[in-house]
Amino acid sequence: MPSKLLSMHDAIAAHVHDGESVAIEGFTAFICFAAGHEIIRQGRRELTLIRMTPDLLYDQMIAAGVARGLVFAYLGNPGVGSLHCIRRAVEKGIPRPLELEEYSHFGLVARYLAGASNLPFYPLRSYAGSDLPSVNPRIRTIDDPYGSGPIAVVPAIHPDVAIVHVQRADAQGNAHLWGLVGMQKEVAFAADRVIVVAEEIVDEAVIRADPNRTLIPGLIVDAVVCEPYGCHPSYVQGYHDRDNDAYLEWDAISREQASTDAWLDEWVFGVADRAEYLAKLGEERLEKLRPRPALAGPVDYGAYG
Amino acid sequence: MPSKLLSMHDAIAAHVHDGESVAIEGFTAFICFAAGHEIIRQGRRELTLIRMTPDLLYDQMIAAGVARGLVFAYLGNPGVGSLHCIRRAVEKGIPRPLELEEYSHFGLVARYLAGASNLPFYPLRSYAGSDLPSVNPRIRTIDDPYGSGPIAVVPAIHPDVAIVHVQRADAQGNAHLWGLVGMQKEVAFAADRVIVVAEEIVDEAVIRADPNRTLIPGLIVDAVVCEPYGCHPSYVQGYHDRDNDAYLEWDAISREQASTDAWLDEWVFGVADRAEYLAKLGEERLEKLRPRPALAGPVDYGAYG
Amino acid sequence: MTPNTYSPSEMMIVVAARQLAGARTVFVGVGLPNSACNLARYTVAPELELIYEAGVYGARPARLPLSIGDPSLVTGALAAVSMADLFGLYLQRGLVDVALLGGAQIDRFGNLNTTVVGDYASPKVRLPGSGGACEIATNARSVLMIMRLSKRAFVRKLDFQTSPGHLTGGDARARLGLPGGGPQTVITDKALFDFANPQREMQLIECYPGISPADVQAEVGWPLRMAEIVGETPAPSAEELRLIREELDPQGLYR
């Protein structure tokens, strides 16, 4: 089969179009900043951004004006504070107003679950006694057909594109993930198109040597991008740590649109691609983020026949 | 915390009672014959046996008269043919009539999923155009609240006891599984009590060295039994192969109740425990079932801090 | 078996394999279907990935599997997943191009019975039941049936309808909202059928070498619809037979 390997530029150019819904997921880990920055650089507009926990990346994308809407459950700079750009968009319409579609964490997980398994909806025990359904008509209540009473449901979601960062994948997109696997599997299966971004491209034999570790099969993958440190300043379990200074610095940078724009000019528009971003960041800073090894113990699948 | 390690005798004596519902699961793999044989030896009666694919073990248990009911999706000696004892019970009421509650595979998986996550029901795309709902009133149809039309639902199931075989667990029942993980996680979370049976008891540090491999947390486990080859003649990925001769032999043995009873007398009632069963089977036969090694490749979680 | 002769099973395997031309994913049963899928990978569908309901995607079994849950299906597979994921994320999500199914009884619209012969409550023969067949028949993009031809199996009316084919024919499946395309082909030991007519009724399209339409009708419990031209299915090629005998099933378990 022909390889699905593309540069980030070509993957975004081919698979992310104006007006579409885009989910770049990962719960505090695996957040593919490289993909989001490329979307900004290519000037996409009118996107509906989907993400359980909009983080610095979505703050940057929204500040850059790529989005008309946001589907989410929690807005925060994790462990630091507010996402000032998103607040500015919501509270003041700067740089443009932003339509919000709001859930709780489990609610958005449930939408991914329904989408991933082609169910029309998914039930969950939440939202009773909350005002969230009153501001989001997609959150509904049905009666348990077995008589236990009402229960909340949310509808399936099918992002046009999901962008999922992983530790390693082969050229077809068969991908191993470990650590905080979050909702990466569910969002990939829910989406109509999938871009897998990997720290390393490995031979198919590496994938086949541990099939329980494969959360995303190449079958659902449209493009594979090799982008080491593509998640900086977020982290990838076993590969690099979160760059906490960047999270702290963003709190100051993002408080004004002008300083935000200057940052975007320097770190997104001012570099051609992730390689230039990393070169600008410097090897020393990356070096400090590498953890010491902590290997998983051996597992034997057995050779039969 | 006090260890949960028990002998199989004591685990069954403490946790499986007459009249209860019992699920010994595992899809062709991980089928804990040692537990089922101990249930027969201890003379349990009026059990409702739950299992997606009743296999030789349930054929033996039903022939021994432990069950009044069977919740299932597929009756078969996998790759061989019929389960003659279950057919005898259903077609002729020998040794006693058996109430059947019948699903499809995904239907019973969905019941486990609902039970495992404390949902009252689970929706699935199946049963439309099938006669199964007409013989099982628990299979119902509801309307999608988002307007896509009708969809089938099944109710949660909560077995009184689930017995789950795994490759390795610590003394608290934190368990690593790999290979055909089937529905082992879902049935364990769905059940009110859980007995974990392991090929090997390992130090907690072995579990903690690969947390993504932990499908069953000790939190939900009531007893832990160390029983190597407890699944013979079924198999455990990486530990031993299926003993196909036993599956073929059972086809002949089970065709008559008398030959079945003789087999039960010899191989279940005639041995005190699994150790005696294995000794009787002989080391040579077990030796032939061991696969050559096929190790999973390395995975690095990284040491942070 | 000399190079110029072949068994009915070998013919079924070869015909089924040919039906998989161009398929990307196939939901495999054990035995004949397994051999057919592997033969297709060597011949008409090199990109075919095997999906087993046990929870395996992209299996490359090092031996002929003894069951659909054989450990050799896991070792070296692309992915080993829970059955919840296999049925939910792979099958129900619409990722299965072709599924192979069989049964004890089939009717003229490709509906299947794998539950009972006789009455459900007091059956003459208790059959295995649905297993995954009901949802496979519901969700797979297309279904190939593999069954030996006989009047006991090809019946006017099923004793129990376990899995939906084209139901009462025509657009009945679509009206009921079934996502998959339903039965496409029935592969037997004597002839090949499809459903390529507005009524979605099983029709004879090819007889195997040496078999006449009358031979086929004699084994079918209803007046059989014939395609405008009933062709002859090409016999297995020397290469197809070599692959089956030397590569796929050297011990002859399923020939």
Next chain:
Amino acid sequence: MTPNTYSPSEMMIVVAARQLAGARTVFVGVGLPNSACNLARYTVAPELELIYEAGVYGARPARLPLSIGDPSLVTGALAAVSMADLFGLYLQRGLVDVALLGGAQIDRFGNLNTTVVGDYASPKVRLPGSGGACEIATNARSVLMIMRLSKRAFVRKLDFQTSPGHLTGGDARARLGLPGGGPQTVITDKALFDFANPQREMQLIECYPGISPADVQAEVGWPLRMAEIVGETPAPSAEELRLIREELDPQGLYR
């Protein structure tokens, strides 16, 4: 900070930790709650296992986590699972004994607002939103609230009810079918509250050393219900302070 003095944060950590006596599982937030849970493991709840909504059960972080998704939570944990499993199999299944929650606003029945100050459509302050709080408040067997006392936070009426506490009080939770037990304690920087009355209304049960009930009332936006006897919360012990300062947070990030 000398051994005989302590900060308000240290007092909150100590009081929260003591509330975890006997708990088997706790759903942890980052920051103060994280320190409280770890302190409890060293003191009143040696069998306590930490659950993080990021998908971690039985975390043993080698450093003070920077966020609830810190990589140090995964390495060496008992289990790392998908968020679907964490919320479905752990939380919704009823395996969380105690959850720690906070918010921008709380009312007298322990309902929480983490969504907006002002109107939802055009908010004065857009807050983070629910995150997992709504389902945590719904399903955890009991909930401890940790919030600094202030009239802006302890309000008569929430601007938005994100997560259910005791709703309108009494048996309102049970009538609505909420599985978990709801708020049990509110831990602040000045005093401790519970809901141990038939109305399930927040009541002052203990003031911290040097604080009077009048001091507390001054920071609460409704006439505060007082327990029959309002006690004084014991100050942190030397050992509790040593654990916080030397073992749990030597860099003083959350003190």
